[in-house]
Amino acid sequence: MRVYNTLSRQKETLEPVSPGKVGIYLCGPTVYKPSHIGHMVGPVIFDAVKRYLVYSGYQVTWVVNITDVDDKLIKESNARGMKMSELAEEMTADYKNNLSAMGVDTIDAFPKATENIDEIIQLTQTLIDKGFAYQSGSDVYFEVLKDKEYGKLSRRSVEQMTGEGGDMAERKRSPADFALWKGAKTGEPAWKSPWGEGRPGWHIECSAMSRKLLGESFDIHGGGLDLIFPHHENEVAQSECCHGKPQAKYWMHNGLMQASSEVGKLGGRNTRETAVGDQAAQEAGKIGKSKGASAFSELLKQFDGETIRFFLLSTHYRRPIDFSNERIEEVRTGLETFYRFFKRYERTTGEDFYRVPVTLKRVEGDQLQLSGNLGEALKGHRQRFIEAMDDDFNTGGAIGDLFELLRALNKYCDDEKLDNVSSLKPEAIAALKQGARVLRELAGTLGLFRAAPQASTGDDDGLVGKLMELMIKYRADARKNKNFALGDAIRKDLAELGLILEDRPTGTEWSLKR
RNA sequence: GACGCUGAAGCCAAACGGUCAGGCAACCGCCUGCAGAGCGGUUCAGAUGUGGGUUCGACUCCCACCGGCGUCUCCA
Missing domain, CATH: 3.40.50.620 (HUPs)
Incomplete structure (x- = not known):
């Protein structure tokens, strides 16, 4: 190390x-x-x-x-x-x-x-x-x-x-x-x-x-x-x-x-344009020097802790980081791909990703029996992750590898068609579980994916969830009757309220737009 | 002025001197009634600001120059 x-x-x-x-x-x-x-x-x-x-x-x-x-x-x-x-x-x-x-x-x-x-x-x-x-x-x-x-x-x-x-x-x-x-x-x-x-x-x-x-x-x-x-x-x-x-x-x-000069980063404007009269650029500089550093608790209202953690760890620690809401949002988009996989994992295996056992020690992980195509890929990703971290805690490189691991797992689900017939494929499910285990082992060393992020559904006592179940049911009826116009209208209207519907082989799922 | 950092695709970004990870965005395809998600592909590299040098070989090491930035007794 x-x-x-x-x-x-x-x-x-x-x-x-x-x-x-x-x-x-x-x-x-x-x-x-x-x-x-x-x-x-x-x-x-x-x-x-x-x-x-x-x-x-x-x-x-x-x-x-x-x-x-x-x-x-x-x-x-x-x-x-x-x-x-x-x-x-x-x-x-x-x-x-x-x-x-x-x-x-x-x-x-x-x-x-x-x-x-x-x-x-x-x-x-x-x-x-x-x-x-x-x-x-x-x-x-x-x-x-x-x-x-x-x-x-x-x-x-x-x-x-x-x-x-x-x-x-x-x-x-x-x-x-x-x-x-x-x-x-x-x-x-x-x-x-x-x-x-x-x-x-x-x-x-x-x-x-x-x-x-x-x-x-x-x-x-x-x-x-x-x-x-x-x-x-x-x-x-x-x-x-x-x-x-x-x-x-x-x-x-x-x-x-560092506070990023946000305008200069957007839309590929040329430097001359941004240099002229751009206040944001003028204010760029180290956060917390004096002005402009808003309280962290305020930022936490916009982004949850794991998103900010992911943002901070996605680049090398010795490198200065440009801070801007746009940058964090960009990183969050990538992070959400992981969360989507966790849901997919639950659908196919019936198990909560966050309950997958965590391998706490490297030596234990070394002993995991990984075989088959997926197993070989897992070994490779695990090794590259560890190499990156061994080299001056290169969390940025390690996270890059986590994305590749994620893609391998999604591809495996696709190739094995686990969304449809997972119950008929015990070996494939077992392999997927091992993959989840490796992902959890590695991400755990970065303090990531330890628990599900707090869903900010507000204080509705689950009423929204119940309503959504009804909407999904009526929409399913409409679609069954080939009334796609109505089905699409429901989906579109809900989307405008920030409620996203996704149809899957196993049924329709809803989520809040972030 | 002193001590450092940095320059890579539309944007962010990793990389013991030997194959330029990854993410975001956009577009195309597969899938889907459609969409989303996922996967595959493309944009995406005359090799990484410019000019030299060392080397069989340079993003990587050295020099110069041109940009950007940090610190120099308030700072995490």
Whole structure:
């Protein structure tokens, strides 16, 4: 299995610090505003990473921190006239709700900065004792020049960092130094420390909490590309100066979500046309920079979590993703082909696709007996899927393979005419079931197709369903009498209400247009 | 300026130096009373911005140039 390591800028073979176990630390949100789609990218990717590693036989511990003390939290909670802790609580709940809507439920711990102040103080003190940090007034700064390796992650030299040092420049020995501990001004949330009342700096909590939960050296550290500098650079400096050993073996950074200039993407307009006076193009850029990032909970009203997950995983994690509703809708169209197959599967086998047993371990899947034409095809698809995932978690390539697998299964149903005479073909049904099993095994590693998406039929208590049964019955009578005009009219009128009828050999099915 | 990313069909997009996955869209065919779905095919590649180089062989590696973009102490 190979992983791209930001540290070496290369793919490397995954060799955990302790064999068979993988510790993952992903930088989570600063909880001062509702999360936007950008906050979901990392969790979704690492959810798939964890599932795949577990599938591959590793014992995985995945930690996502919650930064609940910070200048932005202080500012926002003041603006809203509430306590910082209340704001943090509200936004943490929002974040976790969004995660669960996305099916991200493999995170083992959500440590909070404010619950680890002792560890933070201890780590800061050690850095002072070792001469890497100094007190200045009631602040403590990390002295960048003392760390020979500083800049190794972002590949910058200290000399290049010609910043002015921010508001606190005059208290620092060098403008590049950064705060480990900030003395409190009156009215700010504060904790007691050897340097007076204050609060942690931005980066120190990750050093403290990753050590506490995963150890001084762990395997994978993740986050958005935008965190490489300064956050991760500073974090790795603190941790490694403190412990004298590597903090994380592999640094994985995901590409950022970008707001797409939608007009420019539609209808093949030429670039000149879109460049002139196109506001959408002007606003294109990273989501969440400041404006334009609408709350993720709003997006969830338009698309269900699995659709967004599928969208996020359908491209490689290191590549930036253009976000637009059109793009998600396009992806959803493809996703629905899977859902249609699941219904077809139920019609032909009489079994719920979502109850097909999931093969949880790769080694078990390897032992599945697959024979016959379909079996051979399944083997091939399974192998290509695994190859893609083994190569730096290439979920985009893996999903491509899932589509091919899907087509093979549909074709098998067609060729064997399973829609009509499935009961007469037990061997073919058995083969199809194996196919479903492989599909579930593979998709499961991406966290896909674990449960049927919530049908948003509204609050009609099943009344629509009963009505539709009546409509279908009357329409069937009309068609039986060759009154196709009436039959077609019913179908057409229902379609205008967003109700789709599909005639099949086994009868007519209805569904809501999405 | 520094550190990076990127340029492939109408659009999105995967790819250890050797056969350019896959999806969306459109059209055609099979199937169907018709439609939808599914399947097959086409649009769909003078090989991937331009020009060089390395190589038996380059989307892939190197150089230059032309576009697009990100980060540089608020960021996932």
